[in-house]
Amino acid sequence: MIDFHCHLDLYPDPKEVIQEVVLRGIYTLAVTTTPKAFEQNLRLAEDAKRIRVAVGLHPELVAERKREADLVCKHMERTRYVGEIGMDGSLQHKSSLGDQRAVLRQILTECRRQGGKVISLHSRLATSAVLDEIELAGEIGIPVMHWFSGLESELKRAVDLGCWFSIGPGMLAGKKGKTLTELVPKNRVLPETDGPFFQLKGRPAMPWDVDKVIADLGMIWKTPCNDVKSLLRMNLRNLAAVGTKP
Numbered sequence: 001m002i003d004f005h006c007h008l009d010l011y012p013d014p015k016e017v018i019q020e021v022v023l024r025g026i027y028t029l030a031v032t033t034t035p036k037a038f039e040q041n042l043r044l045a046e047d048a049k050r051i052r053v054a055v056g057l058h059p060e061l062v063a064e065r066k067r068e069a070d071l072v073c074k075h076m077e078r079t080r081y082v083g084e085i086g087m088d089g090s091l092q093h094k095s096s097l098g099d100q101r102a103v104l105r106q107i108l109t110e111c112r113r114q115g116g117k118v119i120s121l122h123s124r125l126a127t128s129a130v131l132d133e134i135e136l137a138g139e140i141g142i143p144v145m146h147w148f149s150g151l152e153s154e155l156k157r158a159v160d161l162g163c164w165f166s167i168g169p170g171m172l173a174g175k176k177g178k179t180l181t182e183l184v185p186k187n188r189v190l191p192e193t194d195g196p197f198f199q200l201k202g203r204p205a206m207p208w209d210v211d212k213v214i215a216d217l218g219m220i221w222k223t224p225c226n227d228v229k230s231l232l233r234m235n236l237r238n239l240a241a242v243g244t245k246p
């Protein structure tokens with residue numbers, strides 16, 4: 001299966017989790033919260049063919065680490081995948097929204113310069129601001145909204161801007177997230193866990209917990225789980241094909 005937004009390096013024993021991910025054949029996007037962690041992740045996942053490592057700078061860390069945006073841009077030469085980046089307008093982090101926007105703009109500008117990137121974006125309580133930056137940046141590749149939690153009107157705007165959506169157990173836990181999920185085009189959906197940040201029944205979510213996401217999507221789409229899996233695999237193949245040279 002697929003986990004399109006997971007912090008593999010933040011589990012207590014990343015090697016053990018990676019081993020299990022390889023054993024189970026899970027296509028995993030290992031997002032990172034700092035560009036230094038990107039290097040570490042590359043080493044950790046070097047033998048895992050189905051793991052892709054993204055270079056990121058988490059918006060919650062921008063207040064202390066905004067200078068590392070340059071390093072993100074530098075490392076982007078080595079991967080098609082970028083994330084976790086974005087903006088966070090929650091109480092704890094809204095004082096750095098100005099810096100967050102500047103960092104996001106710098107990274108998306110570099111995405112446009114290099115072209116064809118796949119970008120995992122955080123947008124909690126800052127959806128419109130993130131969409132503004134995506135729109136401003138232009139041809140950046142494929143923005144993938146991770147755990148989208150905006151308004152329905154913002155969702156529509158994101159779809160019009162060409163965004164994809166990675167949907168996880170957190171988004172599917174509430175009525176609002178379920179309603180938003182119904183509105184997302186099925187051919188732009190990928191499953192995620194956001195583990196180990198996201199807790200499932202009091203323990204960190206693991207990449208194989210995407211099974212729960214598939215079951216929930218099956219309910220929402222009124223589709224058998226096997227068909228949901230085929231659709232998601234096809235989406236991943238399409239994503240991989242977009243923007244790459246034939």
Ligand code: MN
Pocket residue numbers: 005007031084194197
């Ligand atoms: Mn995350």
